[in-house]
């Protein structure tokens with residue numbers, strides 16, 4: 343058993359408290375400090391989890407608490423500051439998703455990790471979801487032949503603009519686990535039944551006040567297509583359904599000899615199904631999907647535990663963690679690339695994106 347890791351959690355809101363709960367139940371991790379700009383949030387979590395080290399300033403926290411790992415659980419607009427502050431001191435960071443507000447920030451975060459040698463991971467925790475890991479193993483063992491297409495599937499419950507930053511990078515991250523490195527994207531975004539225009543761009547909070555402060559968004563519905571290195575195709579749909587359905591959330595992998603369906607959360611047990619033939623056929627055929635035993639029951643709590651263990655192992659072994667900063671950045675580029683392509687009439691846009699500005703900000707400034 344390796345040494346106990348000293349953990350500090352920045353941002354003690356909804357997700358920060360979820361991290362605290364997971365950490366409290368996890369062996370090998372000791373939460374030594376909390377940081378939040380709200381003293382109320384600090385006191386609440388401090389009391390609940392018995393943590394005396396409470397700070398409103400990240401630099402003071404890093405000085406005094408000397409953590410081995412910093413968890414950044416602030417809203418997306420506030421990921422960059424604490425992440426870079428910790429990485430520059432050589433402290434490894436598990437940061438919430440999506441990585442940042444734009445790619446300029448994401449580049450700085452990835453570079454800060456590279457320069458110091460500290461590790462950065464983005465908590466797109468389904469990267470290590472047992473169903474995702476098992477699907478990858480089955481693909482590598484040839485269970486469905488060659489991969490032809492990877493289809494991302496959303497929970498929905500939001501307009502596409504908000505879905506992009508709330509759920510989108512979770513889905514594109516799972517798509518990359520199956521498809522590899524994306525090399526192009528093409529996309530279409532609609533608003534009120536027509537192609538979205540520059541005047542339709544708004545802040546995420548304006549589109550939905552109950553969602554998080556995750557920067558500029560546009561659109562109610564969107565389609566994205568991808569090409570992965572090696573010729574695998576990808577597809578994702580954001581259809582703006584009002585209703586959320588966790589059973590829909592995951593990724594389908596269509597192979598030359600069969601298919602896999604991963605469902606990352608939801609009410610279904612397990613989370614991985616295998617179809618030993620290529621085409622679905624008619625709905626009457628659905629009975630021949632077979633549940634795959636992944637060795638445990640699916641669930642967000644378990645997946646976070648896997649994420650923490652994998653992250654700590656990577657820090658100790660001095661290797662890139664699963665869901666690394668570079669992977670988290672590409673998951674976000676796959677989403678932002680839909681905007682860039684839409685703006686260019688749906689043309690295939692190379693990934694990584696050449697222009698690192700937020701595509702919607704660039705669109706606004708060039709339309710003036």
Ligand SMILES: NC(=O)c1ccc[n+]([C@@H]2O[C@H](COP(=O)([O-])OP(=O)(O)OC[C@H]3O[C@@H](n4cnc5c(N)ncnc54)[C@H](O)[C@@H]3O)[C@@H](O)[C@H]2O)c1
Pocket residue numbers: 352353354355356357358377378379380383415416417418420423424438439440465466467507508554
């Ligand atoms: N991985 C997942 O499954 C998952 C699920 C839910 C949310 N999230 C992500 O978690 C993040 C946080 O979302 P949330 O709903 O918990 O937000 P929240 O608003 O509930 O909590 C954010 C907390 O950060 C504090 N804060 C703000 N600026 C700060 C700063 N500069 N330094 C320190 N503290 C600061 C706020 O006071 C607040 O307590 C978002 O990026 C969201 O996308 C991830």
